[in-house]
Amino acid sequence: MGKFKAALLQTHVYSNKGKNIEKAVKLIEKVSREGADIAVFPEMFICPYDNSCFREYGEEEGGSAFMAMSKSARENGIYVVAGTMPELVGDKIYNTSYVFDRNGEKIAKHRKMHLFDIDIEGGQRFKESDTLSPGQEVTVFETEFCKIGLAVCYDIRFPELSRLMAMEGAEAIIIPGAFNMTTGPAHWELHFRARALDNQVYTIGVSPARDMEASYHSYGNSIAASPWGNVLCRMDEKEGYVIQEIDTDYVKKIRNELPLLKHRRADVYELTKINK
């Protein structure tokens, strides 16, 4: 089974958590009827992307958003990559993405590893580390189509992480994200194409729609790039969705024709995970 359809769901994030969940459930139903195999939501799809909101909107694993996504995956027989939500663990908050299979079972969980702390003169400033803690795990999950890597937004800027996922067998990498109006126009597409090209994988990035009333202005532009480095689809800033076909046979073809991963000089350099 080499082909699957991924729905990139560029949702508007309301200040009402329940409304965001309700809308997500309806969207899952809609795209599954339209033939999608995997529904992908954006970073913080149930919560405004604002440090002052993360604790209030957050939940422990198994909370209301988690359960709604699991139930909806099961009822519609579709994989759900539940964007991210603030995960509460004691005093800590993680920016966490859960993946549910067609039976509604949680099959993966990625806590954003690289915290988004930037301060660009005249542009975007954000300090996730004021409220969030970093994850420690590289995340790759199995589907009947292929192995898929999972990371969150700023994680895409660290090529080692995508390379580790490719080395663990990922043929696609899914990234719920929320770039902004300073770095988005400059780097968003470039990163998705670069990680796709250097690892010969599909990359899929899903953002919230832009809301100029919000404190953080998401770039939008949800995107999929091919293992050849081409853009397959790219949205604008508005709410909506795209269903994109992914063909894992094409990954194998590109890797056979241009065997970059085989040509690595493992005798000269290496990349290893540190198990603490």
Ligand SMILES: NC(=O)CCC(=O)C(=O)O
């Ligand atoms: N939410 C994020 O991690 C934003 C990352 C971002 O905008 C970037 O430039 O990187």
